[in-house]
Amino acid sequence: MENSTVLTSEQITSDLLPQKFGKRGMIWTGILLLFCAFGAFAYYRQLKYGLVVTNMRDYVSWGIYISNFVFFVAISLVGSLITAIFRLANVPWRTPLTRISEIIAVSAITFAALIIIVDMGRPERLLNLFIHGRLQSPIIWDVIVISTYFCLSLFLLYITLLPDISILINAREKLGKPFSKLYRWLASYWKGTTAQEKIRNRCITIICIVIIPVAFSIHTVTSWLFATTYRPGWDSTNFGAYFISGAFLVGAGGVVVAMYIFRRYYNLEKYITEKHFEKMGRVVVLLALLYLYFNINEYLVPAFKMKKPEEAHLTQLFAGEYAPLFWFAILVGMIIPIFIMLFKKGRKPLPMFIAGVMVVVGAWFKRYLIVTPTLLHPFLPMEDVPASYHHYFPSWEEWAIAMGSLAGVLLIITFFARVFPIISIYKTLTDKNETQQSS
Amino acid sequence: MENKSTSRRQFLAAGILAGIAAGCSSKKNPFDKYAGDDVKASGETVKLLSVDGEIIEMDKAFLKPVPDLPTISNSEERKGINGKKFAMVIDLSRCKNVGACKTACNHAHQLSPGQNWIKVLEMQDADHTAPYWQPTTCMHCDSPPCVKVCPVDATFKRQDGIVLIDSDRCIGCRFCMAACPYSTRVFNWGEPVLEKEVAEQHYSCETSIPQKKGTVSKCDFCPDMARKGELPHCVSACPNGVYFFGDMNEDSVTNGAETFRFSDLIKDKAGYRLMEDLGTKPRVYYLPPVNRNFPFESGLENESPEDKMTH
Ligand code: SF4
Numbered sequence: 001m002e003n004s005t006v007l008t009s010e011q012i013t014s015d016l017l018p019q020k021f022g023k024r025g026m027i028w029t030g031i032l033l034l035f036c037a038f039g040a041f042a043y044y045r046q047l048k049y050g051l052v053v054t055n056m057r058d059y060v061s062w063g064i065y066i067s068n069f070v071f072f073v074a075i076s077l078v079g080s081l082i083t084a085i086f087r088l089a090n091v092p093w094r095t096p097l098t099r100i101s102e103i104i105a106v107s108a109i110t111f112a113a114l115i116i117i118v119d120m121g122r123p124e125r126l127l128n129l130f131i132h133g134r135l136q137s138p139i140i141w142d143v144i145v146i147s148t149y150f151c152l153s154l155f156l157l158y159i160t161l162l163p164d165i166s167i168l169i170n171a172r173e174k175l176g177k178p179f180s181k182l183y184r185w186l187a188s189y190w191k192g193t194t195a196q197e198k199i200r201n202r203c204i205t206i207i208c209i210v211i212i213p214v215a216f217s218i219h220t221v222t223s224w225l226f227a228t229t230y231r232p233g234w235d236s237t238n239f240g241a242y243f244i245s246g247a248f249l250v251g252a253g254g255v256v257v258a259m260y261i262f263r264r265y266y267n268l269e270k271y272i273t274e275k276h277f278e279k280m281g282r283v284v285v286l287l288a289l290l291y292l293y294f295n296i297n298e299y300l301v302p303a304f305k306m307k308k309p310e311e312a313h314l315t316q317l318f319a320g321e322y323a324p325l326f327w328f329a330i331l332v333g334m335i336i337p338i339f340i341m342l343f344k345k346g347r348k349p350l351p352m353f354i355a356g357v358m359v360v361v362g363a364w365f366k367r368y369l370i371v372t373p374t375l376l377h378p379f380l381p382m383e384d385v386p387a388s389y390h391h392y393f394p395s396w397e398e399w400a401i402a403m404g405s406l407a408g409v410l411l412i413i414t415f416f417a418r419v420f421p422i423i424s425i426y427k428t429l430t431d432k433n434e435t436q437q438s439s
Numbered sequence: 440m441e442n443k444s445t446s447r448r449q450f451l452a453a454g455i456l457a458g459i460a461a462g463c464s465s466k467k468n469p470f471d472k473y474a475g476d477d478v479k480a481s482g483e484t485v486k487l488l489s490v491d492g493e494i495i496e497m498d499k500a501f502l503k504p505v506p507d508l509p510t511i512s513n514s515e516e517r518k519g520i521n522g523k524k525f526a527m528v529i530d531l532s533r534c535k536n537v538g539a540c541k542t543a544c545n546h547a548h549q550l551s552p553g554q555n556w557i558k559v560l561e562m563q564d565a566d567h568t569a570p571y572w573q574p575t576t577c578m579h580c581d582s583p584p585c586v587k588v589c590p591v592d593a594t595f596k597r598q599d600g601i602v603l604i605d606s607d608r609c610i611g612c613r614f615c616m617a618a619c620p621y622s623t624r625v626f627n628w629g630e631p632v633l634e635k636e637v638a639e640q641h642y643s644c645e646t647s648i649p650q651k652k653g654t655v656s657k658c659d660f661c662p663d664m665a666r667k668g669e670l671p672h673c674v675s676a677c678p679n680g681v682y683f684f685g686d687m688n689e690d691s692v693t694n695g696a697e698t699f700r701f702s703d704l705i706k707d708k709a710g711y712r713l714m715e716d717l718g719t720k721p722r723v724y725y726l727p728p729v730n731r732n733f734p735f736e737s738g739l740e741n742e743s744p745e746d747k748m749t750h
Binding site for chain 2: 049050052054057062119120121128132133136137138139228231378385
């Protein structure tokens with residue numbers, strides 16, 4: 001990094017130390033807390049009255065909770081992409097992005113687990129999954145891989161944080177009291193000796209290798225929750241790859257958005273440089289093309305044949321009730337961002353930010369489109385049920401809970417950035433030393 | 440089975456102990472949940488045999504039958520009726536959408552308003568083919584997709600062919616609903632509408648009573664009736680004899696009035712199963728709607744107002 005070579009170590013440290021919330025930070029946190037509180041209230045109502053407060057019914061038995069779950073699992077994959085895959089591929093510019101992607105991964109996977117509990121009709125029987133769990137159910141596979149991924153991601157985040165925490169402990173005069181106890185509890189044993197450093201490095205390498213297949217499995221298994229059924233739109237052998245490519249896309253989009261915001265708000269222009277946006281832009285274009293490719297497979301091939309059960313489903317997506325949303329997700333979630341980022345000018349921070357937001361929003365609706373319209377096209381006609389069962393639009397409780405969970409993810413990231421450096425100080429310093437030595 | 444019987448024993452023992460305790464200290468009747476009023480000891484005592492073989496004596500006033508202890512244990516319910524292979528045959532040529540099956544079923548299983556385990560569907564296979572009425576129950580598949588996906592064994596396949604649900608175990612994930620290609624499953628989205636005595640009964644997988652909030656339910660082939668040697672409610676309720684129920688091991692099915700050899704009936708009338716290509720192997724067979732007893736149109740007047748609206 002040409003930029004950081006001119007920076008002194010002291011400056012790097014002081015630039016990257018966590019900062020107190022400013023006024024804007026307070027307002028932002030306050031808004032998120034409000035959303036969470038509102039979501040919690042809606043969930044309280046759901047616990048009290050049951051899932052009737054949602055608009056899910058016998059046909060649309062999975063709604064935005066599940067699509068939100070898929071979205072969270074998808075976005076959490078980015079932790080493994082940027083940290084593990086980039087590390088193993090030795091991508092040199094990853095340093096300022098790894099921590100961002102890791103905390104996105106941890107917070108998203110946490111809320112994926114929570115939202116799935118919210119979706120349960122009997123959350124108090126959660127333990128039945130362990131008491132009576134049956135290994136042939138894809139849900140159990142999901143429970144296993146998601147908890148594994150959660151632990152691995154958390155551990156990866158922690159172990160990469162260690163040297164930074166000891167920097168934080170040393171910077172006590174500057175940071176003041178608030179979290180010093182926490183820092184000491186987390187990392188007082190860390191002395192940075194060569195032996196410790198060696199173990200740490202080995203751990204990171206092992207986790208980076210292990211986390212890749214686990215990351216692939218969390219989303220593959222999540223796709224199998226759908227693909228193991230007979231339903232038109234879900235009954236596809238393409239689903240695992242389709243989900244994973246989409247996951248990497250939304251994750252990368254999310255990282256771009258976070259990069260932009262942290263860079264602006266924490267004045268990190270010297271660390272998250274235009275070059276990083278330029279490189280991420282290329283990555284996102286590649287991933288978007290890949291996802292587009294799988295989408296074409298997923299829709300064009302069945303549409304070519306138009307088997308009877310698929311027909312109603314596909315025509316409704318292409319030209320029916322769900323068409324606006326469908327084309328929105330395809331255009332805004334993939335095609336327009338590709339066009340923006342294909343050009344050098346489009347890979348500047350602001351257009352990248354806009355494209356990133358488009359990718360993430362498009363991806364959220366895409367998940368909704370994967371889950372819901374299929375359920376409205378069962379094999380047998382929908383009769384002998386109340387008329388309201390023929391349609392689905394989420395109730396306010398569902399929106400509140402979904403939004404609350406999204407706010408929750410952002411809240412974890414926000415608090416994390418308040419307590420810990422969002423760019424690894426230690427790694428930035430090592431990178432700097434290395435470049436100095438080589439030049 | 441062990442589980443259940445031990446818990447039953449414990450329950451009895453606990454009840455007796457509580458009774459003794461109550462006899463000594465308070466005057467509350469330990470067996471009656473809602474009547475909070477005090478029961479006076481009558482002075483009349485009876486001798487009882489406790490679980491560990493001791494004879495104990497207690498006041499008669501404190502003895503009350505426990506009405507809803509399950510007659511068979513959960514593990515027995517999960518095993519099924521020995522030596523049976525239940526099957527159903529639905530004769531489409533006889534159906535005119537009377538809906539008596541639905542009413543009887545809903546009543547017998549205490550379903551909440553809006554829920555139907557049996558759905559009488561208005562079917563038309565292709566543009567120019569004749570429409571017909573198709574009563575649809577749970578198919579009790581031999582390769583049941585719902586059972587495959589259930590994470591907690593709350594929905595299970597018994598050796599007598601019946602697929603049942605344990606609402607005391609179901610976590611309400613609704614994976615089975617997504618997996619069932621026949622859309623047969625019904626969910627209790629809210630608190631089921633039940634009378635208090637029914638709601639407080641002990642849940643039985645065989646009667647599927649009482650329905651529980653946040654769990655799934657569906658047609659259960661009425662194994663409680665089969666145990667009594669009676670036909671499922673839909674079979675006996677249908678005035679047109681559409682439903683036949685029986686045991687494949689005995690190779691006979693009956694609608695109450697007529698009895699057929701199952702294999703002959705299927706052969707002679709060209710019986711078939713729904714969505715054979717999915718490989719679910721249903722235990723419900725259909726006889727095609729040929730030589731009908733009623734014209735299709737005669738069933739239209741029986742349509743529920745909601746379905747009329749949606750066509
Ligand atoms: S809803 Fe209940 S019965 Fe159905 S799969 Fe989930 S736990 Fe099993």
